[in-house]
Amino acid sequence: MTLVAIGINHKTASVSLREKVAFGPDILTDALKSLADQTRTGEAVILSTCNRTELYTNQVECDRLIQWLSQFHNLSEAELRECIYLHTGQSAVQHLLRVSAGLDSLVLGEPQILGQIKQAFADAKRVGTIAHTLDRLFQHTFKVAKRIRTETEIGSSAVSVAFAAVNLARHIFDDLSRSRVLLVGAGETIELVARHLSEQGVTNMVVANRTLARAEGMAAEFGGRAVTLPQIPEHLAEADIVISSTASPLPILGKGMVENALKARRHQPMLLVDIAVPRDIESEVADLENAYLYTVDDLQGIVEKNMASRLEAAEQAELIAHEQSSEFMSWLRSLDSVATIRAFRSQSEAVKADALARAQERLASGADPEAVMLELANKLTNKLIHSPTQALSKAARSGDLDSLELLRAALGIDDN
Structure with a gap:
């Protein structure tokens, strides 16, 4: 019995091609049924995220899978072959284990991919394209991913500036869920900050942006309020935490503005994190009592240190993935031996x-x-x-x- 994994990801294909090969919810059921028909066992799982699309099957030729993928999406097979990677047998198992542990992710060790794999497995089970072999493979994968998270430091440290900013706030404030947050900007970085804050239980968020419509869209997603940049002075005193990231060429928060807000707060401390380049917050703000200002340079040092820690943890994780892929293949070979013994006896x-x-x-x-x-x-x-x-x-x-x-x-x- 041969396990097969083929796919494209952020390392091998452009965003435009990844978009064309993606499987949205509206076509996933039909795609799974069609893919399962290509195999002798009727088993198939499709993992489709913004950074990767992968097919997991058994008992099917790799060329047939590539042909199916190109035909299903009406794409050039030659174009696909330039970007596609394929794994069979133990290599396919090890690849899935590495992906589930975040070892193949754009951000090393990121945890979201495991949830996406679990969802892909649940979708395949719902459609009926999971049988004994893939069920055992994915259950084994979930167990190994948990072990890697438990036994290594692969996901314990912040390796993005957005996450580092939230992690800093989490260490300063005992309970982030009770904190009031002002986010300045509405780009990708601030959106990621908002997502991390939401995961920490923060519900009191104000999003300030030059364009109100953009701020309203983000605020609505996270249950916050939207304001314009000129309205910041009206809301600054309410904020325990201010995180800013805009493309403004000049500072948005000056020393005087922050000083007035601190007086209105009766000198309760305020954490300000400036992750913009050029700076959004005047450097003189750091001289104010009860104002704790951190810049992107401060966070970058944390990120670099944590990335070194993750790289060390990744080496341990790779060993576990290799060892556990061998263990799964031993189980798979035992199935073949049982069938062979049964046939010999018969x-x-x-x-x-x-x-x-x-x-x-x-x-x-x-x-x-x-x-x-x-x-x-x-x-x-x-x-x-x-x-x-x-x-x-x-x-x-x-x-x-x-x-x-x-x-x-x-x-x-x-x-x-």
Whole structure:
């Protein structure tokens, strides 16, 4: 039984191609059924995220999978082949384990991919394209991913500026969920900050942006309020945490503005994190009592240190992935051995039944019992040793000493 994984990701394909190969919810069910039809076992899982699309199946040729993918999306097969990677057998298992642990992600060790794999598995199960082999593979994957998270530091440190900013706030404030946050800007970085804050239980967020419509869209997603940049002074005093990232060429928050806000707060401390380049917050703000200002340079040092820690953890994770892919393949091979043993037993039973029936016929016709028993023994022996004898002869003639030794061991041949 051969496991197969093929796909494209952020390392091998452009965003435009990844968009064309993606499987949205509206086409996923049909895609899974169609893909499962390509295999002999009817098993298939499709993992589709913004950074990767991967197909997991068994008992199917890789070329057929590539053809199916190009035809389903009406794409050039040649274009796909330039970007696609493929894995079979243990390599396919190890690839899935690496992906689930975040070892193949754009951000090393990111945890979101495991949830996406679990969803892909659940979708395949719902559609009915999961059977014994892929079920065991993905359950094994979830167990190994949990072990990697537990035994290594692969996901414990912030390796993005957005996450580092939220992590900093989490260490300063005992309970982030009770904090009031002002986000200045509405680009990708601030959106990521908002997402991390939401995951920490923050619900009191104000999003300030030059364009109100953009701020309203983000605020609505995270249950916050939207304001324009000129309205910041009206809301600054309410904020325990201010995180800013805009493309403004000039500072948006000046020393005087922050000083007034601190007075209105009766000098309750305020954390300000400026992750913009050029700066959004005047550097003199750091001189104010109860204002704690961190810049992108401060966070970048944390990120670089944490990335080194993750790289070290990744080496441990790679060893676990390799070891556990071997363990899964041992289980998979045991399935093949069970089927082979069952077939061998069935074949031997058929030979025995045939020889016994002939002997019984001869006894019923009055033949000498001793002669019948001798003939039965001879015929049964000849039939049972015919195939092994041919295999031994072939190995000996070709000088295949490894196969010869293996056959001798399997047949229990002892020189003594």
